[in-house]
Amino acid sequence: MGHDRVREALRVRQGLDPATKPTKVFSDKPDDLPVGPRSKSNAAKQLVSTGQKLDALQETLYAGASHRVLLVLQGMDTSGKGGTIRHACGLVNPQGLHIHSFKKPTRAELRHDFLWRVRRALPGPGMIGVFDRSHYEDVLVARVDELVPEDVWRERYNQINAFEAELTASGTAVVKCFLHISPEEQLNRLAARLQRPEKTWKYNPGDLDARAKWDDYQKAYAEALVRTDSDAAPWYVVPSDHKWYRNWAVSEILLETLQDLDLSYPEPDFDVAAELARLRS
Template sequence: MGHDRVRDALRIRQGLDPDTKPTKVFRPRPDEFPVGPHSKSNAAKQLVGTGEKLDKLQEALFASGTNSVLLVLQGMDTSGKGGTIRHACGLLNPQGLHIHSFKKPTRAELRHDFLWRIRRALPPPGMIGVFDRSHYEDVLIARVENLVSEDVWRGRYAQINAFERELTAAGTVVVKFFLHISPEAQRKRLEDRLLRPEKHWKYNPADLDARAKWDDYQAAYAEALVQTDSDNAPWYVVPSDHKWYRNWAVSEILLETLQDLGPKYPEPDFDVDEELAKLRA
């Protein structure tokens, strides 16, 4: 495709109408390799170099304590949010990670605005935050399952955009991933969970209820992505039928994001030569 950067290849298409069909928004397809390696072995080799680069950039980010990075992971059940954290984010130093998984809101959380619990989980300066699900559940599941009225969830698009602009202005780099999986791949992964006793804990009968509403969820995702994609908080569509490609793509986009941010080590507030002399004495 001639893309120099992974971000250019996987960024959702610009200028789409909110009513555009999901097939137009979710490009590339879940089984495509539009950029980068075409095999698991080559991806594994590249991840080694990516990990080394990420290590240096993450340390500089942590040391500077100026900016933070927030990775938002969204996708249908079995799309690999947990796997992405384990493998792609596993290239990072866990001391510099701030991971939060959002479940069904508690009674206490429901007494507040939907962004209240999100704000409480934001990464502090110097950290890389990872959201397993996020504030987008409030325009996805809330829409499909009719948890709130249409005027409420539609109004949340503007609230989310304003919130993410606020984060950017405060020094947080927001990067959002839609882990794009096909219904065929999801069926195989759900079946695998049922056939392997050690995977039973990951299976939830409610997953089949959501699967039965596949088209409704795809429409909800499509509109959410189009309505909330921006240069300050971009959406990337990551083909996720192949786990190795998903992990490679997310790690590369994180690397490109940190390289553009260019974190710098802070200047010492002491005289280096003087300290060396004291030490050697």
């Protein structure tokens, strides 16, 4: 079915007015699986094959050093950004990954434009960059918690679109995944963090503050996805109530993206036959 089967199925819905129909941007049932495996065991089998293809393509990307890939992971707390990095992005050689986790801006970062710290974290040639949260925090948290006036965060949609257009024009493939979970599943995952001693370090009391604003965040995500989705820098809504499906879907999106780059190994800048002769002499 070509290289875009999963991306087509998970691409954010187009042509909607998020101000009046925010719930239609993505399903209110994150356990609906529009494409792909229907069981954990089948997903695991497919992930083996996908991993082999991803590994080969990532090596070609790294060797050629003519393209970059930026994978943006956004989602509510417990949606699985870290797990996605471990299980989907972990299928490739870690030498070719540049992972950056965005926390609350520091004082130094706040003295600059909101995109300043993002530019400093971009992947280099031949690398796959992964953002655990991103510049989208500045139209999500900044909006919901009223950290800046409305006219400021609304203008940021335009700034983000211009920034991502600049990235794609310079050879960076931008892929954005919204890890979509239900409030019921988030509750289960937060409870698990408190009930399992090896998981308590992941729990943050502030997560409940964000959870209390669930509807506000869903509206903020809906508008951000519609306002900043483009063919050059698309958004994909990844159902993430099932961790195995989330990992499968992101790995497939990444695979289809790399396949589209039509990668090839660089031609050697030396005489291969002569070097073989030298080795055998």
